[in-house]
Amino acid sequence: MVSQSQTASLNIMSSSIKEPQLTIQSFHQYSSLISIKLSTTNYLMWRSQITPLVRSLGVFHHLESDEVPSDEIKDDAEKKSPNPVYATWIINDGLLLSWLCGTMNEEMLSSIFDAETARQLWKSLEEQLLPITIEKERNMKNMFMTIKKGSRSLNEYLKEFKWICDNLSAIKKPVSDFDKVFRFANGLGPKYENFRLAMLTKPPYPTFSQFVLALQGHEQSLETLRDEEKIFLEHEQAFYGQRERGRGSRGGRFNSRGRGFTPA
Template sequence: LLWETMILPIIRGNKLDGYVLGTKLCPPEFLPRTTPGSTVKIPNPEYEEWLSNDQLLLGWLYSTMSSDIASQLMQKATSKELWDGAKELSGAQTRSRIVYYKAELQKTKKGGMKMEEYLTTMKAIADNLAMAGNPIPLPDLIVQILSGLDAEYTPIVTLLTDKISVSWIELQTNLLTYESRLEQLHTYQTDGIQANHASAHFATSSTTNRPFTSTNGRGQNRYYNGRGARGRSRGRGGRSSVSSSSSFCSRRIVSASCHLFYKSTTLFHNLGMCPQIMKCRYNWSYIKF
């Protein structure tokens, strides 16, 4: 079909379309001439002109075909025979292409593709269907594109589906903008989580060298953890005050960590995503923004 679409305008421009479409029939090769007592045949000049034009057109049509196609259409005597044979051959191939491209349109999903690549792929499939003589209406193409998006695109899918009509440019603009927004949100989340881990690591490291103190009325014992140790003792018994390494974090660390994460996720307005805040949410006196 694509070959026919490209070739036919050129043939018409040269006023030769009647040869391939069958409207300019082949005239008789000879004309009768009657003489007294006999009838003879003489060459028909119109036939010679027709044959010359037809053979030139036949050779030109062969030159426009690939060797694989031309080899299947050998032994065609006229341009119309070649034209009809090419249409019949392309018809069988076209039907198989239509089935193939329809299946591709159904199974193609965005997945890991960028939005621009996904839209280009779907548009190319639709264009191939159109060239095969089976164009898909734009609303149907848009529905197929939206159905191939992931769940995170549900808000924009709902918005576009509710519209009465959507142009191709409008579809591209909305989907590309939404993808860009999602990428920004993912970046904010990633930065917040990294800051969270860094703060938690610092809090854990700072507790490894915390002192253990024991005091009573008569004396005091002090020990330090770490690579080395030093101590001082007087008396015995009494009460102890322990700053354990299992403590979650100091007030200052919690405040800094949660504040940093809150800033990086302002767009979400979801403080519950911060692990430190989840642990401290019932003791807000520890968190000072």
């Protein structure tokens, strides 16, 4: 039978922070789900993987709250005793802190070496990396609005354009398919004006993938035409070269000293 003091203790514990009983294996099974190491350039992407896993473990409050359970509890007689919830919290926080550190590269680890709790670590990362992320967003948006193909090949232009869009998506600022199509088309230059007008004069507008495929087909047609013109010009030059050499061999060399000729 539970005594009155035990009942008071249980009531206090039930009103405290709820802590699951986690082990190293609890975190180890999730390690394979983290596909990247945290660096100064991928904070939002890393956080988007970490957050749902920590929530599923039931310890996200270690990251979002400064509240820590008391290390002691009192019964009705004001008698103190160790709080088992606190002991569990300490173990869980240490495991979470170690696990988070294991998902970072060496550069990031060196910048948060003094963090003693998972909460301190989380706040430190936010303070360091969010400003960098905001600056990166500004730079990526500027690059997106000003990118031009110029004298580069179509594949080089496409590769850089996709890199910019991927970086914007990584910082949670994805570009719509519509904006991709028109921004990419505007950067192609006057050489592709007829193609751009044919594709984008009126709806329905193509998706970005459809536009790129059509553009690659158009580019291949241009290359084929250029190759045919080159071959034609080479044949023309060879033909006229042979013709001129033929005229020279039939004309020979005039000699006025032959029989029947009187020197002037």
